[in-house]
Amino acid sequence: MVAKRSADINAARTIALSVPDPELPFLTLEDLGIVRNVSIDGDTIVAKLTPTYIGCPAVSVIEKDVFDALTKAGFNARVIRVDSPAWTTDWITDTGRQKLKDNGISPPETKSTSPLAAKNTIALFSQRTVACPHCDSTNTEKLSEFGSTPCKAQYRCLHCREPFDHFKCH
Amino acid sequence: MNPALLHSVVQIADDHLILGHRMSEWCGHAPMLEEDLSMPNMALDMIGQARTLYTYAATIENQGRTEDDFAYLRNDREYLNCLLVERPNGDFAHTMLRQLYFAAYMHPFWEAMHKSTDNTLQALSFKAVKEIAYHIRHCGEWIVRLGDGTDESHERINNAVSALHPYTAELFEVDEQRLAGIELGIFPAQAQLRQVWDKTIDQIFHQAKIKVPRTDFNQSGGRKGLHTEDFGLLLSQLQYLQRAYPGSTW
Numbered sequence: 150m151v152a153k154r155s156a157d158i159n160a161a162r163t164i165a166l167s168v169p170d171p172e173l174p175f176l177t178l179e180d181l182g183i184v185r186n187v188s189i190d191g192d193t194i195v196a197k198l199t200p201t202y203i204g205c206p207a208v209s210v211i212e213k214d215v216f217d218a219l220t221k222a223g224f225n226a227r228v229i230r231v232d233s234p235a236w237t238t239d240w241i242t243d244t245g246r247q248k249l250k251d252n253g254i255s256p257p258e259t260k261s262t263s264p265l266a267a268k269n270t271i272a273l274f275s276q277r278t279v280a281c282p283h284c285d286s287t288n289t290e291k292l293s294e295f296g297s298t299p300c301k302a303q304y305r306c307l308h309c310r311e312p313f314d315h316f317k318c319h
Numbered sequence: 320m321n322p323a324l325l326h327s328v329v330q331i332a333d334d335h336l337i338l339g340h341r342m343s344e345w346c347g348h349a350p351m352l353e354e355d356l357s358m359p360n361m362a363l364d365m366i367g368q369a370r371t372l373y374t375y376a377a378t379i380e381n382q383g384r385t386e387d388d389f390a391y392l393r394n395d396r397e398y399l400n401c402l403l404v405e406r407p408n409g410d411f412a413h414t415m416l417r418q419l420y421f422a423a424y425m426h427p428f429w430e431a432m433h434k435s436t437d438n439t440l441q442a443l444s445f446k447a448v449k450e451i452a453y454h455i456r457h458c459g460e461w462i463v464r465l466g467d468g469t470d471e472s473h474e475r476i477n478n479a480v481s482a483l484h485p486y487t488a489e490l491f492e493v494d495e496q497r498l499a500g501i502e503l504g505i506f507p508a509q510a511q512l513r514q515v516w517d518k519t520i521d522q523i524f525h526q527a528k529i530k531v532p533r534t535d536f537n538q539s540g541g542r543k544g545l546h547t548e549d550f551g552l553l554l555s556q557l558q559y560l561q562r563a564y565p566g567s568t569w
């Protein structure tokens with residue numbers, strides 16, 4: 150199908166934005182804020198995506214999912230990876246943050262609320278305040294900087310005793 | 320094509336691939352579950368950065384090679400990683416210390432690369448610096464726990480320092496290709512990185528109650544393709560699939 154300018158671009162953008170993240174399927178790419186641009190080049194829809202974490206295995210899956218979704222909708226599609234400017238967790242939308250919390254993952258601090266993250270500190274044993282996604286208590290402790298996926302760290306709530314994932318501020 | 324830049328990019332890419340491979344060897348063998356997650360995570364960071372660097376190397380070279388050709392289909396003498404990253408895992412103390420030594424170098428490197436005149440490397444630097452900061456914190460905290468822990472943990476981390484410290488000077492070597500890159504504003508001066516590295520290591524070792532050794536004899540050669548005996552064994556595992564089943568994909 151030959152793409153027909155603005156109506157098609159809008160349709161293609163909607164499709165790309167609504168593709169779910171393979172590891173956090175309750176989040177769409179729009180929630181994650183990784184779709185930079187959807188445009189048209191001749192008869193081909195070009196979707197530009199920014200990878201979240203360099204070594205994250207989900208990155209190539211996401212690119213394939215976007216390509217497949219656009220192709221299935223009848224578009225000639227091309228997906229381009231854009232490395233610069235680098236994605237940060239500040240690009241996760243408010244809806245995305247709420248969805249993380251609803252799914253038991255404490256959302257990342259934003260740069261404006263976390264001087265520690267903004268300075269990208271390498272100070273050892275530094276503590277950041279992470280609120281429990283279940284009971285909102287800030288009486289929590291870090292179990293490990295690393296979790297089940299590259300974007301998460303493991304915490305435990307000392308108030309309701311639930312362990313939980315924290316989406317790392319990047 | 321800039322052969323000097325290609326050479327330097329392959330050196331850095333090889334550091335990341337080989338250290339990532341070493342780290343991945345721990346998968347399923349860590350002393351506790353959290354570490355079994357953290358070490359493969361660090362391996363993923365390393366290999367992810369290596370992939371970006373190899374892809375860039377292939378672009379610079381422009382001979383139709385891909386990241387996989389660089390990673391899997393070269394011979395040992397063609398790998399230009401420093402010797403530190405190919406040292407065997409040893410015990411947990413060795414592995415944490417090796418990662419700290421490398422991360423303490425790469426963190427100021429990527430920070431300085433924010434101002435690089437090379438657009439691709441500059442873009443990578445903004446992602447990589449955040450990932451490597453985690454490595455310094457995680458490994459640094461372990462060095463402190465081990466050094467300031469039990470008699471046995473203290474002895475083990477000291478043994479690791481004795482074994483690995485002589486491999487750290489090679490991180491700061493400057494060959495003619497790197498010098499060309501430094502002069503073009505692509506790479507930062509190594510002396511500047513050395514200062515930051517010394518400070519990071521001094522602080523962590525002080526907290527860990529271990530001494531920074533004076534090494535009069537430093538190991539070197541990897542940057543020129545001269546590797547240790549362990550490297551051949553590493554490559555035979557890393558390359559096994561592509562050598563046994565050439566061109567296989569999945």
